[in-house]
Amino acid sequence: MGTTQLETAPEPKYWHLRTVLSEALDSEFAVGEILPNERELAARFGVARATLRQALEQLELEGRLQRRRGVGTTVAPPRVGVAVDPARHTWPGAPGDDWQPQDATATETVPAAVARILETAPGDRVHIVRRSRVTGGQPVAAELLYVPSVLVPGSTAVASLSAPARARAVLNALQERELDGQDRTVELGSARAEDARQLDRLPGAPVLVVTTRYVSAGRPAAVAVATYRADTCRLTFGESDAVAVLAG
Amino acid sequence: MGTTQLETAPEPKYWHLRTVLSEALDSEFAVGEILPNERELAARFGVARATLRQALEQLELEGRLQRRRGVGTTVAPPRVGVAVDPARHTWPGAPGDDWQPQDATATETVPAAVARILETAPGDRVHIVRRSRVTGGQPVAAELLYVPSVLVPGSTAVASLSAPARARAVLNALQERELDGQDRTVELGSARAEDARQLDRLPGAPVLVVTTRYVSAGRPAAVAVATYRADTCRLTFGESDAVAVLAG
DNA sequence: CAGTGGTCTAGACCACATT
DNA sequence: ATGTGGTCTAGACCACTGG
Numbered sequence: 001m002g003t004t005q006l007e008t009a010p011e012p013k014y015w016h017l018r019t020v021l022s023e024a025l026d027s028e029f030a031v032g033e034i035l036p037n038e039r040e041l042a043a044r045f046g047v048a049r050a051t052l053r054q055a056l057e058q059l060e061l062e063g064r065l066q067r068r069r070g071v072g073t074t075v076a077p078p079r080v081g082v083a084v085d086p087a088r089h090t091w092p093g094a095p096g097d098d099w100q101p102q103d104a105t106a107t108e109t110v111p112a113a114v115a116r117i118l119e120t121a122p123g124d125r126v127h128i129v130r131r132s133r134v135t136g137g138q139p140v141a142a143e144l145l146y147v148p149s150v151l152v153p154g155s156t157a158v159a160s161l162s163a164p165a166r167a168r169a170v171l172n173a174l175q176e177r178e179l180d181g182q183d184r185t186v187e188l189g190s191a192r193a194e195d196a197r198q199l200d201r202l203p204g205a206p207v208l209v210v211t212t213r214y215v216s217a218g219r220p221a222a223v224a225v226a227t228y229r230a231d232t233c234r235l236t237f238g239e240s241d242a243v244a245v246l247a248g
Numbered sequence: 249m250g251t252t253q254l255e256t257a258p259e260p261k262y263w264h265l266r267t268v269l270s271e272a273l274d275s276e277f278a279v280g281e282i283l284p285n286e287r288e289l290a291a292r293f294g295v296a297r298a299t300l301r302q303a304l305e306q307l308e309l310e311g312r313l314q315r316r317r318g319v320g321t322t323v324a325p326p327r328v329g330v331a332v333d334p335a336r337h338t339w340p341g342a343p344g345d346d347w348q349p350q351d352a353t354a355t356e357t358v359p360a361a362v363a364r365i366l367e368t369a370p371g372d373r374v375h376i377v378r379r380s381r382v383t384g385g386q387p388v389a390a391e392l393l394y395v396p397s398v399l400v401p402g403s404t405a406v407a408s409l410s411a412p413a414r415a416r417a418v419l420n421a422l423q424e425r426e427l428d429g430q431d432r433t434v435e436l437g438s439a440r441a442e443d444a445r446q447l448d449r450l451p452g453a454p455v456l457v458v459t460t461r462y463v464s465a466g467r468p469a470a471v472a473v474a475t476y477r478a479d480t481c482r483l484t485f486g487e488s489d490a491v492a493v494l495a496g
Numbered sequence: 497c498a499g500t501g502g503t504c505t506a507g508a509c510c511a512c513a514t515t
Numbered sequence: 516a517t518g519t520g521g522t523c524t525a526g527a528c529c530a531c532t533g534g
Contacts, residue, residue, distance in 0.1 A: 010529095012503060015451055037519060048505045053520090058438055058452055069520045070513035079435060183486025186434050187327060188454060188478040190306055202521080203263055204306055206436060206454070230436040237485060238431025258510090260522060285500060296524045301501090317501045318532030450502080 013047055014054035020045075021055055025064055025075055035065075035073045061206060063231050079234040080135055084184070084210060091179055091214065092131075092145055092224055093171025099131040099143065101167030106149060114146050117213055117223050125149035129167045132198055133226075140233050142198040143226040147174065151221055174222060180215040186235065187211075195227050206230040261295055262302035268293075269303055273312055273323055283313075283321045309454060311479050327482040328383055332432070332458060339427055339462065340379075340393055340472055341419025347379040347391065349415030354397060362394050365461055365471050373397035377415045380446055381474075388481050390446040391474040395422065399469055422470060428463040434483065435459075443475050454478040 042052040059065045066076040110126050133141040152173045189209040196203045207227040214222040290300040307313045314324040354375050374394050381389040400421045437457040444451045455475040462470040
């Protein structure tokens with residue numbers, strides 16, 4: 001504040017507010033500190049609460065703030081660097097990966113986008129493994145892994161196991177095969193109800209959707225759709241040794 | 249509409265609306281088609297315009313809709329697959345890449361995050377190259393490339409050239425060196441004023457920020473910060489031949 | 497010019513976490 | 516019970532696009 005502005009093209013209030021708050025966060029607040037509540041902040045800046053909230057939303061999207069209903073708004077720590085492909089050319093569920101198997105089910109109806117990537121025909125049976133990824137005590141990602149049942153021997157016996165054991169059984173079946181390669185896409189999405197619960201967020205929260213296709217014997221053998229919390233995560237790629245600096 | 253709901257856990261109106269609209273988009277609208285205006289839609293669903301807008305925002309975030317002030321809301325085409333690293337192990341500006349050099353300037357003040365990655369000391373002179381990426385006639389990304397001036401011979405003569413020529417001069421200087429490797433992070437951000445203009449969006453629009461570090465002779469030689477339109481882009485990674493399917 | 501989406505207001509009530 | 520952020524309303528005006 002205090003800088004006289006020429007106002008050639010009037011800036012929206014919420015955008016200006018975002019900038020002011022962002023600078024205040026840099027200089028006057030420590031990580032984890034609780035901000036004044038929204039009604040108080042709105043009054044202090046002389047704007048409606050809705051306008052103030054628009055600015056806070058921006059800052060939350062940028063990972064600067066964390067808001068929790070019933071609690072308050074706190075200054076967020078820097079985003080966590082999450083390696084998307086820690087060990088290249090391994091199947092999901094390989095020893096030492098950061099994912100925790102939760103459950104596995106079988107179905108014949110998969111999302112159209114997944115069926116297209118897997119190159120399955122309508123009616124083909126597919127195993128779905130649900131996994132979650134935890135870093136530093138916080139859940140950062142939820143994943144659905146789709147594997148054609150053709151690739152999972154003994155599918156019938158699997159049903160009698162506990163949920164995590166069922167998931168591991170499917171993952172173990174993959175390790176037996178040779179992995180030709182994998183490719184990936186990253187896009188922005190919004191958390192579905194189930195993912196939101198798992199990520200400790202509200203439905204619609206912004207997530208980074210990482211879709212990985214695993215190829216074996218020249219054909220797609222599995223598709224993983226992982227949703228990472230966009231507010232708290234920075235995805236890292238690249239040579240394993242070089243990545244350390246960026247992951248900071 | 250018309251479905252009686254049990255309302256076990258009351259769903260927010262805007263979220264339900266998002267679902268209803270999403271299904272309507274799948275079944276009743278074609279790509280490019282113009283939706284009724286917001287006041288009309290709000291009235292039709294019996295909600296306030298703000299609530300309707302909240303649902304539209306979600307759908308725009310997911311790349312289903314495109315809204316333009318003064319024009320209307322249209323059904324968006326599927327997201328474009330954009331290869332982030334088409335040719336591995338090449339410098340930015342290598343022959344055949346998809347970026348158009350726009351300008352280059354020199355400065356001694358770079359963002360703290362960039363200085364940390366580049367391992368430059370305060371006061372070190374750095375060249376900044378601005379480039380843009382266009383796919384299918386639409387701008388999809390804007391990039392700032394930071395190169396320590398130490399690596400750019402003849403920095404003084406450069407000033408007399410045209411803007412794009414200055415940019416190319418810096419890029420050409422890079423090609424001379426050996427590239428050891430590169431690593432990358434992807435995170436969610438919001439478009440700054442300048443990027444927003446370049447991407448034909450409003451300030452604050454969601455973007456995928458791709459930060460690439462180029463290593464030469466064991467030291468970071470350049471850092472590229474590219475902001476992709478999150479609503480229209482799907483970033484693709486991986487083996488060049490395998491990526492074709494996902495990029496669809 | 498009329499019509500669109502974008503911004504902003506001043507309220508109200510709800511869901512949730514903490515005390 | 517209190518206080519927080521989340522949802523929702525019914526208006527108003529602004530900025531931009533197009534004919």
